[in-house]
Amino acid sequence: MECVFGLVGEGFAVVVADTSAVHSILVHKSNEDKIMVLDSHKLIAASGEPGDRVQFTEYIQKNVALYQFRNGIPLTTAAAANFTRGELATALRKNPYSVNILLAGYDKETGPSLYYIDYIATLHKVDKGAFGYGSYFSLSTMDRHYHSRMSVEEAIDLVDKCIIEIRSRLVVAPPNFVIKIVDKDGAREYAWRETVKDADVASA
Amino acid sequence: MSRRYDSRTTIFSPEGRLFQVEYAMEAIGNAGAAIGILSKDGVVLVGEKKVTSKLLQTSGSTEKMYKIDDHVACAVAGIMSDANILTNTARVQAQRYTFAYQEPMPVEQLVQSLCDTKQGYTQFGGLRPFGVSFLFAGWDKNLGFQLYMSDPSGNYGGWKAAAIGANNQAAQSMLKQDYKDDITREGAVELALKVLSKTMDSTSLSSDKLELAELFLSPSGTVKYQVSSPESLTKLLVKFGVNQPTTEDS
Numbered sequence: 001m002e003c004v005f006g007l008v009g010e011g012f013a014v015v016v017a018d019t020s021a022v023h024s025i026l027v028h029k030s031n032e033d034k035i036m037v038l039d040s041h042k043l044i045a046a047s048g049e050p051g052d053r054v055q056f057t058e059y060i061q062k063n064v065a066l067y068q069f070r071n072g073i074p075l076t077t078a079a080a081a082n083f084t085r086g087e088l089a090t091a092l093r094k095n096p097y098s099v100n101i102l103l104a105g106y107d108k109e110t111g112p113s114l115y116y117i118d119y120i121a122t123l124h125k126v127d128k129g130a131f132g133y134g135s136y137f138s139l140s141t142m143d144r145h146y147h148s149r150m151s152v153e154e155a156i157d158l159v160d161k162c163i164i165e166i167r168s169r170l171v172v173a174p175p176n177f178v179i180k181i182v183d184k185d186g187a188r189e190y191a192w193r194e195t196v197k198d199a200d201v202a203s204a
Numbered sequence: 205m206s207r208r209y210d211s212r213t214t215i216f217s218p219e220g221r222l223f224q225v226e227y228a229m230e231a232i233g234n235a236g237a238a239i240g241i242l243s244k245d246g247v248v249l250v251g252e253k254k255v256t257s258k259l260l261q262t263s264g265s266t267e268k269m270y271k272i273d274d275h276v277a278c279a280v281a282g283i284m285s286d287a288n289i290l291t292n293t294a295r296v297q298a299q300r301y302t303f304a305y306q307e308p309m310p311v312e313q314l315v316q317s318l319c320d321t322k323q324g325y326t327q328f329g330g331l332r333p334f335g336v337s338f339l340f341a342g343w344d345k346n347l348g349f350q351l352y353m354s355d356p357s358g359n360y361g362g363w364k365a366a367a368i369g370a371n372n373q374a375a376q377s378m379l380k381q382d383y384k385d386d387i388t389r390e391g392a393v394e395l396a397l398k399v400l401s402k403t404m405d406s407t408s409l410s411s412d413k414l415e416l417a418e419l420f421l422s423p424s425g426t427v428k429y430q431v432s433s434p435e436s437l438t439k440l441l442v443k444f445g446v447n448q449p450t451t452e453d454s
Contacts, residue, residue, distance in 0.1 A: 075305070079306065082305050083305055
């Protein structure tokens with residue numbers, strides 16, 4: 001029931017992920033951050049097997065960092081996306097990773113971009129994308145309201161519409177979401193949308 | 205000089221030298237010269253052909269210049285068969301990068317990768333080093349036009365103008381005198397041909413003793429690697445006045 005979605009706006013890209021860590025019927029925690037900062041200007045929103053998700057995204061993150069140390073220049077978003085897809089493809093017919101990824105980035109020369117990479121190494125450059133059961137609702141909502149070159153306000157408004165749709169229509173909808181944005185100033189957390197907060201520890 | 209430390213590539217001499225690497229560079233010092241010059245709008249590579257015979261079938265292939273990828277080419281000096289192996293290795297490395305990243309490999313990374321391969325032959329395996337020096341000419345979106353020189357030790361450096369092969373020291377000092385930072389591609393061609401004509405042993409220059417290649421951007425922005433035909437090379441030699449028998453000049 002993991003929900004990940006994202007879209008590209010005017011000079012920025014935004015990605016949203018739910019924050020539930022679930023095992024069968026148990027919710028381990030509801031503030032699990034599934035959007036990793038890949039480097040200064042890239043975000044990876046990942047969903048899938050929890051172990052694979054962390055293992056694979058950390059592997060990509062460290063390889064991206066190694067490239068930058070070795071060569072003095074960062075990878076472009078396109079290059080990082082293709083590298084990520086290549087790693088999934090190589091592992092696919094041996095020991096596959098069950099991870100779906102939305103890779104968002106900002107490059108000075110080409111602006112913002114969003115890449116859809118699924119667990120069987122499909123790669124698409126997209127304006128909007130989504131994974132999971134939530135995608136039925138978020139993709140339809142984005143199809144209805146998205147237009148190119150949206151402002152940050154318009155985009156967050158659309159994100160909130162998607163979250164409302166998921167919350168109201170998905171049977172086991174995750175209660176909390178995290179929103180992260182990447183633009184010319186870098187990748188950063190934008191906001192959380194929480195309906196369930198951890199209870200404060202009662203004092204003795 | 206200790207002869208006891210010659211034969212194994214993987215050991216230092218007491219003076220801290222790697223003799224096999226130095227002997228490899230000796231081999232290159234006897235080979236046909238090559239000169240590379242970096243200009244604002246392109247890189248020029250000129251090579252001296254050692255194998256000249258009317259019987260030689262040269263249509264299509266070049267002796268000194270090789271295209272490594274769409275945006276990188278190189279000139280070689282040294283043992284031709286060793287050069288073939290290394291240019292093939294460089295080509296594979298460039299394609300492997302593009303396969304992973306779907307982008308052309310930055311020129312310095314390609315040079316570094318090939319040099320790492322060459323370094324391996326100076327440290328382990330017991331195989332002799334490659335007897336080839338390279339001049340790499342390339343363009344990428346990070347650093348624009350670049351020229352790199354590498355030798356059998358696996359060292360490399362970025363250069364504005366460089367010479368390898370026979371008489372390379374004389375050529376290098378001539379380049380140092382006449383090179384200007386704002387040189388155009390045409391000026392670089394002229395300088396390269398003039399320097400090569402002065403350092404080559406042969407008494408007269410003709411287009412069948414030379415190879416000229418240029419790397420530049422076409423009007424549409426794509427990288428072009430162009431090897432001059434014998435006819436256009438002859439015209440250039442006449443234009444720059446370097447086809448006469450070399451006379452003693454100051």
